[in-house]
Amino acid sequence: MEKTEPRVALVHDFLLDLRGAERVFLALCDLYPDADIFTAVYDPVGTEGRFADRRIHTSFLQKLHPDATSFRRLLPLYPYAMEALDLTGYDLVLSSSSAWAHGVLPSEHAVHVCYCHNPFRYAWNARDATLRARGPVTRAALGIVLQRWRQWDWIAAQRVDRYIANSETTRRRIARYFTRDAEVVHPPVEIERFAPGVVGDHYAVLSELMPHKRIELAVRAFNQLRRPLVIIGDGPDARRLQRLAGPTIRFTGRVTDGEVARLLATSRALVVTATEEFGIAAVEAQAAGRPVIALDEGGVTETVQQGATGVFYEQARPEALAEAVAAFDPLSVDPADCVVNAQRFGRESFAQEIRANVDQALAAGPGPRGDRHRPARGLALAGRRAA
Secondary structure (H helix, E strand, C coil), rough: CCCCCCCCCEEEECECCCCHHHHHHHHHHHCCCCCCCCCCCCCCCCCCCCCCCCEEEHHHHHHHHCCCHHHHHHHHHHHHHHHHHEEEECEEEEECCCHHHHHHHCCCCCCEEEEEEECCCCCCCCCHHHHHHHHHHHHHHHHHHHHHHHHHHHHHCCCCCCCCCCCCCHHHHHHHCCCEEEEECCCCCCHHHHCCCCCCCCEEEEEECCCHHHHHHHHHHCCCCCEEEEEEEEECCCCHHHHCCCEEEEEEEEEHHHHHHHHHCCCCCEEEEECCHHHCHHHHHHCCCCEEEEECCCCCHHHCCCCEEEEEECCHHHHHHHHHHHCCHHCCCCCCHHHHHHHHHHHHHHHHHHHHHHHHHHHHCCCCCCCCCCCHHHHHHHHCCCC
C-alpha cells in the first residue's frame, strides 16, 4: 500500500506583525507548503502579506479585529480561543508557541509537535517583575489571572507529544515549568540578507521596544558615553525611551529588512540588553560582519563567541554596559569570523533538524490518551498547583 503524506496543521499564537517568532514560523510554513495555518488572530497588513497565499483559520477573536497594538487587551481569552480551533482530521499538528499555541486540541489520532520559543513569559519567568510594575488593585487581580494561566499552561503542556526548544535557555524553562523534555533546534536566520559593509560611527540596538527588553540600559549608557546609538524597532516603550534619550541617540521606528541590513552592516557593534531566549538579532549582526556586546545571559551565550565575535557584560546596569562599550574595540574583530559563526544558524540546518524531530514524533505516534484531548480550562482548578 502506498504511504500517504500526513495532513498537516501549522499553529502560531498570533499573526499580527513580523518579529522573530513570526520569521521562524515562516520557515516552518516553507517546510510544509500545503499545510493549513491556524492562529488566534491575523492581520495581513501587519504581516506584510507574507501569508497571503496560505489557507488561514482564525479564532472567534478575529471578529474583534485586534492589531499589534491592541491584541494584549484580550489576553485572558487566548487560551480559550486556541482550544476552540477545529483541528479535526489533521494527522500532524506543528505549533509555534511563545504563549498559548501549544494548547490547541488535536484529533485523538494526531501527533502534536511544539516548537517553543519560550513558555509564556508573563506567567513564568517574568511573573514577579510583571506584578511589581502594577498598582495594588491591578496586581491582585492580575496575580489571580496569571495563577490560573499557569495551571492551564502546565496542563496544556502535558498534551504535547514532543517539544522542540529554540535554545538551551528555553529547554531548561520547559523542564522547570512544564516538567517536559525538549530537543534544542536553533531558529533559522536569514543570513543571506546580510553582508559586511563600510563601518560607520554608530552602535545599534535591534529590538521590539518593550519594558522586558531593558532598552533603557542602552539609552542611559550611551547618554553617559555620548556616543551615537541607533535604536531600530518600535513598541509600547518607545515614547518613554525617547524622553530619556540624549542627542546622540536616534530612533528609527520599524524599518524595512533592507534598511535593517544596512544599519547593522554599518554599525560598530550590536548592543543587546535583554535576556533573549535565542536572540536572532545577534546572529543577524554577525552575518553582517559586526560583533555583539551583550548581557551574559540567555541565547546569546550560544551564538556569540567571547572575544572572537563579541563581548559580554555581567550585570544589567547602565554602568556595566558603558564600561563594556568603552573597553571593547569593535574594529579589532575580523568581520569574516562573525560571518562564519553566523552560518551555523542558517535555514538549511534548521529544516533538517525539524524534519528529523517530526519524523521521530510521527514514528512514535500520539502519547497516552487520558486527559490529553480534554480542554485545559475545564481541568485548571483540579490541575497541579504551579509554584
